[in-house]
Amino acid sequence: MARTRNSKSSSFVSLMNPSFFTHLLSLPPFHSLHYSPRKNSRITQTTSFLSFCFVSLFIALFFFGILLITFTTLFQNSLSCPHTSYYSSSSPLFVASVLAAASSGSDFAQDDEPFTLSTSAMVPLPAHGIVGNLTEEEKEFWKQPDNQGYIPCLDFSLKYRKASAKISNEKRKFLVVVASGGLNQQRNQIVDAVVIARILEAALVLPVLQVNHIWGDESEFSDIFDVEHFKKILKADVRIVASLPSTHFVSKQTINRELPFHVSPLWLRARFLKQLNQEGLLILKGLDSKLSKNLPPDLQKLKCKVAFHALRFAAPIRELGYQIARRMWIEGPYVAIHLRLEKDVWIRTGCLTGLGRQYDSIISRERESHPEYLTGKLNMTHAQRRLAGMCPLNASEMARFLKGLGAPNNARIYVAGGEPFGGTQAMQPLQKEFPNLVTKHTLARNGELTPYLEKSSTLAAIDYIVSLSSDVFINSHGGNMGRALEGHRAYVGHRKYIKPNKRMMLPFLEDSFVPEEEFKRIMKKLHSKSQGQPEPRAKKIDRDVIAYPVPECMCRQ
Template sequence: MADAKLSNGGLHSHNRAPSKEIRRRSLLLIRATSATRLLLLLLALHMSCTIFRFAIPLYLSPDRRFLPCTMAGNPALHSQGEAAPSKSKRGMASLVHKKEREETEEGGEKDDGGEFWRQPDGLGFRPCLNFSEEYRRSSRRMMEVGGGEEATMRRRFLMVVVSGGLNQQRNQIVDAVVIARILEAALVIPILQVNAIWGDESEFADIFDEVRFKKELKDDVRVVSSLPPNFLTARPSADSIRQFDIDEQWILSHFLGRMKRNRVLLLRGLDSRLSKDLGPDLQKLRCKVAFSALQFRPAIQAVGNALAARMAEKGPYLALHLRLEKDVWVRTGCLPGLGAEADRVIHQERTRKPRLLTSRIDMLPHQRYLAGLCPLRATEIVRLLKALGASASTRIYLAGGQPFGGEEAVRPLLSEFPKLYNKTSLAMAGEIEQFEHQPSVMAALDYIVCLKSQVFMANHGGNMQRAMQGHRAYLGHRKHITPQKKGLVQLFMGNYTSTTDEQEVHDVIRKMHEDSVGAPSNRTDRKGRDVIAYPVPECMCR
């Protein structure tokens, strides 16, 4: 018993002596267990993100906080606040990388270049705006002041109201300069009509560099900020141009007499009214306005340049104008292919606003699709890009608005090309918030980043596509992919998809696009081509 007591007493005495050490070890064990649990939780989140193909394991929100997966809660944007057709209500901001996160990635794969980045042969063409001697003499005559009386041009004023989105406005401003030149009138800085869809109340100087605009055109058309004081009470002769394909003689016969009488002419409805086949000097003037005079104001240009520089930090990038917005599906008469509910929403909107359907109203959606008149869907964009040589490491800048259907609409693209960015994901805190209520300025940022990309592709035609095509050609025929949609649709719906090796499909697609990557194309080869999209031969020579 004594021995036992000694043993027990010795045991208890031993346990009491190191009690602090036991507590320390217990605390370390508890901490290790908590850390292990946290690690397992993060691993589970990562696996769930991977399984569901979300954009990135951790999402850096616009206010620079990390949130699990893409659960940032940004709603997908739909016109008139309508719910998304899919269950997902997250916006595009949750699908693209934040710039800061990529910079923390170790050993990130770089795009290895190759065939996809190969530029077309420009055939030695370069910008050259060599106006004729007659044009230059006329310019001197219009600009000179003599005899104590202002020259003709200073006594006539053209005012114009331009409408639509950014690139529609650009086109109309170009044509307004040309009309002012034909009428030998001074051009008052164009009035931008409030956009009915976006509610953008921006004025000319909010978007464009007014000082540069005047300076670049000083030898062509006198540009003034407003009417002189003695004209402010004058009632201008107002008109809307309803006829298409009007030329110099039509303009002179319809407006010159009225301008001489009233001295101030106010025009509306310039969109796509002026002939695409004007004389060589007026075509050159169009190029001068579009590619040199009409630049964005410095603050916008600086932000756009910064976004483009961040895209280019790790090599070349593709700019993709997605064109999957709701209004695109409504206007084209096509269906988004996201299920019956999405199709119903588009059909109802088109029925409610039949004027939005732009052309060929007698064609059914499926007929339009087979004719290549619809935007490519995300799965089709993926197949096209992969066939042309894009890889999973290709960095892609997404231009344009929110796709109809949100995350669901672009998930196939994100799955194959995870390095997707847009202006929101590239911008630093406070950089673009100043422009949030100016959709035209946000579109201008897209324009700048797209123009500076190594490769550009518009998923569907339109004003942005034509502007990019011509501007990139003017800067040296930078690669511009034009999807051959009719051929692609027939290929994807044919036997190739089930009986032919995928590599053979890629070979067919590459062959199909050999002449659709931005090589020089003569405008005069086909009547009605716009010199803003095809600057050869009037605006480029070799």
């Protein structure tokens, strides 16, 4: 782009050279402006006047052409490099803006602001940096990874933008999607629903959130997400409507439940386009993780736009989430851990709780009565599952892991997730090693959480906001929230994200005879590349762009 601007500049300079105008004025009819015979004075005056008008018109057209070239160049450059610009996390303006947002419980995007990607994303409170009297080990633990110059970059192609005018005004074909599971599972399905609506060129009805059979949460889309913001951000991509028009209600609606995995845009069009064109309505259920992870670049960018910009939490959730995050942030750097010690996780993973025979028996009985909950291979023993990395780290293992990474004993730790199976007993080993252990329940004041105690999705959203703003995030057992935060933290500045390498570290965790310093050296070596540096999605097949936004959704400055 710099080369293009230079070439345009040199062309402009050559046109402005005095010799160009001298040569021009020496030619008829311009010559009559500075030379005319006396014998034809009246004719000469007329000719001079016409010449003057011609020259004036020429000069006006000339400068109009220069302005047109300049603005065309600037416009083309803005289309070819439309990087999303964020303030630097160390910028005083950024810090002041974020603190003001956290104090008011909002984020940057205001309803009266024009839509820009840089003001619509849900952003964390700024990282603290390394301050105070810390040891080298502690400095290394709190140090943020190098983002290698990557910034958000959602540059949709010209073909995509040309098609948007028609798709965003679709009023005949409608897609209805029923999203199931917990909050972050639902978020993934909502992202895919927008992409599928775009593929099928249909209007999207606000997704229906199925009542969660484990937590009994009956929240609707508008209870969790900011509906108007969702529509506003996506209005150029897909038409979003609050409900299905009465003209499209039929006595018997067909619900498509059986979708294969890794569904491609071509498959979706071949399977549903004819039905959608004929009936004007398509209802999809059971969409969870069925859409292909390897989509065309424009659709990958759309996924990022939905996940990181459009799906903003509703105002009450946002306000409370930022208030709790600020209570953690104001006292210095902190770690957020998603422990995954809830009862349903133990049932689904088929792992032992580490709390003794009494608790393990309860989980075994539940699992036997609901065998469909168990994930993974059914013929694996408890020990095989654990060594394969299929079990969450319990509180004792997490405590040793944190110490191995060099976390100071006075580190402030926020524990995200639901109530751990076993209550306070399950958390004792971690609490003993790291006394500054808190949850949303201990940080909330004056009954702030009371209205949401039966709303698991709202509680999960608060955990998401506080975890997003943490200086270090550790996920003990994969899952949708962990993957979402992995990508979101990369997208907003590559905040430190540590993913335990359970397969490699478990033998050392079980060996109590390994010297402490040797254990630390091993843990740091195993996780030296798992610290949040930009990792391209294409490094491994079938990675989700929401977890790995490089290179489709991020580019170097």
